[in-house]
Amino acid sequence: MGDHNQPFLPVSGDPECAPVLGDDVVVDGALHRPQPGSTKSKLLLAVFSGIFVVCLILAGGYDKSGVVKVAQLGGVDELGVGPIEMPAGSTIVRPAVSRGKSAGVSEKANFSPEQLLGGGEVIGDGLTEDFPWNNSMLSWQRTAFHFQPEKNWMNDPNGPLFYKGWYHFFYQYNPNAAVWGDIVWGHAVSRDMIHWLHLPLAMVADQWYDVQGVWTGSATILPDGKVMMLYTGSTNESVQVQNLAYPANHDDPLLLDWVKHPGNPVLVPPPGIHHKDFRDPTTAWKTSEGKWRITIGSKVNKTGIALIYDTEDFINFELKEGFLHGVPGTGMWECVDFYPVAVAGGNGLDTSVNGAGVRHVVKASLDDDRHDYYAIGTYDEEAGKWYPDNPAIDVGIGIRYDYGIFYASKTFFDQSKQRRVLWGWIGEWDSEAADVRKGWASLQGMPRTVVLDTKTGSNLLQWPVVESESLRLRSKEFKNVVAKPGAVVPIKLEAATQLDIVAEFELDKEAVERAVESDEEFKCSSSKGAAHRGALGPFGLLVLSEETLSEQTPVYFYVVKGKNATLRTYFCADQSRSSLANDVNKQIYGSYVPVLTGEKFAVRMLVDHSIIESFAQGGRSVITSRVYPTKAIYGAARLFLFNNGTEAGVTASLKVWQMNSAFIRPFPNL
């Protein structure tokens, strides 16, 4: 496998634990290893202690009382004393009010730790100011260049395809409310997967076999160009069945009207499968017998499985014995996806491609934890089976597409540009009341190309489709900005709510060499977020932040120097202080990310009002966040570079573009 570094995930399958076996991953090949018991190590220790003390002093009077009280319920304070007891009826933590440094900050201002990353005091009597939602805050949340209908609820992406010059996108939609229910198929088209135009609903719930829900499905384009759409219907008796639909007029590039096959349903739950565990048929691929094959997710007890069916006409199906694959303990597999990727990387592959130089990906959305997992492996076409390359990181227990909010995703092969493109449903992380009030809920992620990571061979890379760059307007470049330990550096921009950011970071090499090996077992989700200070991190960007940092969303790297001077890198997002509001997600989340020899720490971020999509190391680890600030909105939003590590300085270079709106609107003159 060539230059093969640690597998993405360890035997334990925990995305946040670094691999314990495998080749060392080093950022700088010349790390020194302290000799045990030598005078050299004692000297290093003395130097380290000295530097540590100096850093403390430089940090400006580290005030323990105000710092690092975790800004969320049930957190652990910095002394590790255990959960903070919240007095009954107390309100959520408020950030510490900035003391004196707020106005007129200069380009290189340093904030004191408690202003910024430390979290605030618990207020027991609830008498501090709060920011109940108002319409200005809520309307700011709508995105400028992410797909969303004009109003109401959306969930899974459905049947994406490229047809006669148009990209088509269908989606689960509630025409009546901003919550899930009454589901039908919405429809939109675009020339470039960016500038979407809304079309009338493609399919509504007008047959007994889908009257309770026109649910998720996928498109297959036949060799003659015809489109077959298989989708799940929830019948009048709440049974999940599969139905066939096709365009009423194949000459219509907009595919406005759809016909449901008169003989529907074409598939009903087979024996042994519960009538509520049978949904989300995939795109079909050709078998060597010349038949079409699809897979449908289900479960048997707590084993998630992918059923296989063969068909010649999309009307009559043959259930193949056994399953394509199953993994115990993973529960119901929703929105299964199955597709080939080229070992050599490069272009995407048509779903039917097989043979040498190809691996196959199986993906499932796990009902149990609302996350999308994938695994890479071998497809045995004759047996109708797939086997993971590494069973320790099998489907559902290994790698996720995205370590934030991202579900029910689905890929399609874009034959016009020979790429495989991934759509994902991005839900809301606020309250239903807010959704009802603002009149809408959910987004789609920016479509991403998916390829095999040829450098590791064991994970995929995702990257926003190249057309996203057409939204870039004016840019500003910031080269070699230094952030010393404890520093927060404002990145001056004309605006900070619609951005495309490409950033690279380097840790001070000497500091990395000097740093003592730590046996810290780090996990983003159990850490103190950006307030969790280590020698070599956290460092990154504070997005959608307010001038005084009362609201801030850190997206960052955290580096641990472990045994044998191996560096392990984690990529996290911290929402604990993303909003002064009580009723939004405040979690900290992320994953381990392989950083290979010679690579800098690199991130690309799309900031689009209430969504942030962050791509680390060229898309090796991706985090999507939904953020709902009350103050850091419109002209008050800011971007900062930060380094809350204790020892190493960070040098960052970034290019930041203002992003245009995609002007997503109804198709004109229809």
Add this chain to the structure above:
Amino acid sequence: MALTKLATLAAAAFSLLLFLNPSTTAAAGGGANSLVTQTCKQTPNYDLCVSTITADPRAATAADVDTLALVMLDAVRTKATAAEGRIKQLMKAARSSAMRKHEPLDNCAARYDVVLEADVTVARQAVKLGNPKFGEGAMNDVGVECEDCEGGFGRNGEKSPLTKQNGDVRGLADVAAAIVRLLL
């Protein structure tokens, strides 16, 4: 002999025990059947779960967890409807005392509207149609709404008159969420 007598006695006692095993008597209010007890053991409040479910006539013949989930969702709806009624009473009193618009009560009214019109509705559909994740999410949201209703009084510098109602609704919703989770 003594041994066979003992054996017969033991067999008789065992049969008697079997006969009297609570799981075979499924009388509403008279002792929960085993589906109810097994389900409720997997919720954060066993007693609340059992007492709520067994008070419903459907409990006696419930054959699957889906039914128990619907029973609990109905209990959330009933308790939330009562809370909403109380809120309306309080709002009326506030208006008649010529107070200015009372924000915490307005907030609670809006929140409970969402609990009833959105959360409970979504959860019932989700369970009925077999897409339970939306039901779990909806019941988790009930807790958020209740907390915000409660917190609104704190923000206004007053003591909440709805602490019991908010607590009760939230408690039932937490149990409902746990039951819906079993359907995933």
